[in-house]
Amino acid sequence: MDQLTLDVPNVTTFGPGVFRLLPRLRRLRMLSAIQSLDEEEFELCPDLREVLFHAKLQKIRPGTFRHNKALSYLDLVGNNLTHLPDGLIAGNPLLETLSLTENGIRTISAGAFRNASNLQQLILSRNNLRTLEEGVLDDAELLTYFHASANEITSLPPAIFAKTMLLIEIDLHLNNLTSLPKDIFAHTTNLKELRLGDNQLKFLEPELFRHNQRLITLELSGNALETIHGDVFSGLQSLQYLYLADNRLATVPAEVFKPIAGLLQLFLSGNLLQELPGDALAGCSQLESFFVNNNQLKSLPGRLFTNNTKLSSVSLEDNSLRGVPVELFTGTPSLKQMWLGRNPWDCTSCEVAAMSAWLTSHDIDIGDVVPQCSGPGPQPGRDIRQVTSTHCLKDSGQ
Template identity: 30%
Template sequence: MFKRGCGLEFFLMLCTSLELPLSWSCPRHCVCYSSPTTVSCQAHNFLMVPEGIPPHSERIFLQNNRITMLLRGHFSPHTVTLWLYSNNITFIDPDTFQGFTQLEELDLGDNRYLRALAAETFSGLPKLHALHLYRCGLTSLPSGVFQGLRSLQYLYLQDNRIEFLQDNLFADLMNLSQLFLHGNRLWSLHQNTFHGLSSLDRLLLHENQLQWVHRGAFHDLKKLTTLYLFNNSLAELSGECLAQLPSLEYLRLNGNPWECDCKTRSLWDWLDRFRGSSSSALCESPPDLRGRDLKRLTKEDFPNCSGSESLHQIKTWTTADKVSFKKDHHGRHHHPSTRQHPPPPPPSDGSDAPSSSDKSPPPSSTDDGHRPHGARNCSRQRYRGPKKILKEVHTLEEMADKEPQEYPGDGKFGHPRKKPKCTRPPPLRPPSGVQQANGSSAASGQQHPTACLMNLIASALLAAVIR
């Protein structure tokens, strides 16, 4: 029927066409799949990156090991997705990712002893759209560390020890949609801290030590819809600062020691005009106003404050800004690499944040981009969502999108004066290839039942060829 010498070639072609795992081309204790080319080596106590990773691997999962360092040559420039979270990484060679022009997602989170990064670590990654650096013990970020990452859309920097952000640190991130900075030690925000973030949709700054915010700190954030400032040390915040956010819909200010005197008169006036959703802002002082919500105060509660200057500045700036924002919105050309997809929806549960090992695999986009006539897309998100998001981030997003009734540790949120009518995007599901890789890796190389059946068929065919 077939020539005897063609048996092995026929068998290999059959395995490739059926996408069967080829164990002999895979590192020991790992599971590999051919479409997309996936190597799953998670949770095997590796002390270093295992040898033998196929050079054309697109997706590499090495999370939950004990890898201590990353060096040049450990991975191939063909890599698209690289998960290295929950290891013991203390050193990353600045050339480790040099030339990785296809890399889209890099997760280095939960490497608690990393502590420092070289400025060139992420240079030359033109397609990177999600970068995870949460819980890495970082105390600072070098100038230029995000330079050139013009496709980046999601940046996770939460739960570090960062005390200060240099001016123009994010200047190249014109496509960044979500910036997570909560759980750090930031104490001030300067005029150019967020310079260049013209596409930013969500900014999470809660659980820091913020005491001072420059009145021009948010001047570039014309598309920001969500701002979390709760549980900081803010005693005052200029209303002019918030008036620079024409797209703002969700604001959280609770858990700050507000001084409800003349210094917060402009904030009170802005909150009175704001038509989005905002939390309570309980007064810490003066004594006669302690415990009262700043939003519920009246003009009579500010007897010695004229407030005319700040109110005039807010009104003048807002009017002028709306004109410039319209021109900017209609005349802006998006980066050619930008992809028009909404972010993944938050989960329905409101559970507490789990460990970082509790991650879901990358989802594929299923949204067709259409919504019913008259419906309003409140997310204002225009780019492809990340291929995975921590549940702790999902919980925060749910708080913003669903307007929760209360937040643990504080009183009830204020109800929005105008409830936005939003259409939630459909759920995004992970591609079958990654689901299969993750499921099989947990079994340390155990084959899928379909794969076993196909192997038996292939063996029978091979035996027939040899005869």
């Protein structure tokens, strides 16, 4: 037998030598209530390659899998581990994937991943980690995916990724990070996806991502960013998706998005923005979606979308807009969706009348929330698409 699947949720212990009769075992999948494994448990299973062991393990000894030199996949998700000891996988030179999600891991020895020369995926999400030791990843030079989301990590060593230069994806969202060392990503030049959302970041170092020229997705939503430096995104010429929603940004520098020429989607929802620079999006000629809903915008510059000919979706919902310049829509031939609801539209304004005409003539999808007129005038609650130039009493600037 080379494969064994056991679904025995009530089994709490193994009989002695239970796996000694399976010398050809290559794949083991087990769901049980086992709390511990003997160090010699898999001694006579030299060909064991894949282990999925969902149980109630309280601890894992460094030598548990030392006889299984062929082991390439180890899944210990959903156990009760609290500590990863030194030399945990030192005897498994072919191990490629180690998944430890949903344990109670609080600490990891600096040498836990020693000799992890072939490790490519390390998943530590949904544990209780507060920190990572300097050098803990140094032996994992082939690591491409590092996930440590949903922990309690407050800080990271400056050189934590210094040796993992092949990393493609780093996921650290849902932690308690308050800052990031200046050169923490200096060596991760192959990085394509970086998730730092739902932390407590208040500030980002200038040119923090300057070495990450292949980065495609940058997630920074749900932090406490109040300001961002004008060159914080320098070097990100491959970036396509930028998430800055649900921060505390009151302004954005006019030049901050200019280095991101290939940007496709920009999320600024849920901030404190009252205005946007007229050329804020001038460098983003490939932009397709722009979300700036749930802010405090009172006006928009007429030239905001001048260079965004591929723009197809814009969300302006939940702001304080009473009108927008007529020229805002010039040069947006691809625009199909524009969400405008929950703004105090002044339907006596010629700007709103012009916008109404444009919305209906271009058959724009306005979403589920109908934009309505507010006061003054006799039209509160009226769908702004019903407003015509005959209702226009004044220009917005008068």
